[in-house]
Amino acid sequence: MSTSYDIPEVIDRREGPYGEVALRRHGELLQIIANGCFLMDTSDGRSERLLVDAALGALDERPEPSVLIGGLGVGFSLAHAAANPRWGRITVVEREPAIIEWHRRGPLAELSSDALADPRTEIAEADLVEFVNEMSDTYDALCLDIDNGPDWTVTDDNHSLYSPSGLTSCASVLKPGGVLAVWSAQPSTEFEETLGNAGFQRVRTEEIPVARGVPDVVHLGIRPG
Secondary structure (H helix, E strand, C coil), rough: CCCCCHHHHEEEEEEEECCEEEEEEEECCCEECCCCCCECCCCCCHHHHHHHHHHHHHHCCCCCEEEEECCCCCCCCHHHHHHCCCCCEEEEEEHHHHHHHHHHHCHHHHHHHHHCCCCCCEECCCCCCHHHCCCCCCCEEEECCCCCCCCCCCCCHHHHCCHHHHHHHHHHHHEEEEEEEEEECCHHHHHHHHHHHCCEEEEEEECCCCCCCCEEEEEEECCCC
């Protein structure tokens, strides 16, 4: 017998600076949809946790490393970083004001309220490409989870972030020996080569098993010391 949960319920829909963004409830899950494209939901979080853990694991034993997270999403990456006392400053860049509000005062607060209250945490409402190009501060780690991967971006202007010039900008916000970690819904040999050509060292890809299809992955590269 079908139930009312068979059809996703739109909780909020807004016109943002980059098009329409919507929050849906499907049974017990919350889903974020941008311009009709499914971005993520609250079903698992393994990928987001591995993104943060892989970045931390790739760092040397420096005390209280700082991390810049590109994309707030449903909050898994932020919550996981804030739950680890080893991290120092945690900055999240999110360009959709609706997503930030859903975390601060909406249904996603149950996932991120503790992390947002953590004194190490700050949220920057900005486009990550512009943020990276304009900032003068540096971090020990940069974790990117703003697209479905380098080969499947949410908006066309995000392509530049994964280009050689975009990766050079990413390197510029990393301290020497800092790590870039990029989540992707599928492996990309071409992106691995681009990382190497952009000067990143110890480039590798870690797989995240999924129920069906090719595994999710995290691409990793280290800025030379």
